[in-house]
Amino acid sequence: NAGVTQTPKFQVLKTGQSMTLQCAQDMNHEYMSWYRQDPGMGLRLIHYSVGAGITDQGEVPNGYNVSRSTTEDFPLRLLSAAPSQTSVYFCASRHALANTDTQYFGPGTRLTVL
């Protein structure tokens, strides 16, 4: 199993550009989520999905879109990048029972918006 994979590993954007961060998992997990991590702050939830076709907003959803057309993939789209979106982005997945199962994280995408 590859686990949770993310691409790209690094990305530099100019303000106003759009891009998609890719996330895939091969563990047949129902639940996937996107977090951002900034210095001195904990991981903050952006969007999450409890299954294909179902998505919902987390704590900091503004400026981001998601979709879940398959169980395996959960891409995160930045519609119009802003410097405030400079961060490290992590995708995570787990089985549906949150209180019994491990949450697996990808290696992260480091994004810089100029």
Added chain:
Amino acid sequence: SQKIEQNSEALNIQEGKTATLTCNYTNYSPAYLQWYRQDPGRGPVFLLLIRENEKEKRKERLKVTFDTTLKRSLFHITASQPADSATYLCALDMSDGQNFVFGPGTRLSVLP
């Protein structure tokens, strides 16, 4: 909303000693709490989960306690080794039962 504090941004201890990290929360008591390890440039790795009705959980050299009265969890690493140096994050389930809120982490350095 839930606010989480972890005792200090950085903690230095000597090899062989017990490291104790603290996670305090302010609002509702979560049904369960998790601890993760994060190495530089990598994603967090799950270590332990403890439920509200469990006072203590152990896994090899790791021990977690959960005190809902004090609204606090303690994470212990016994016989610490330089390889234990990393940032440790605590995470609490949110009121929706589906998602987690993470603390800012404590960077542990175990000195040889």
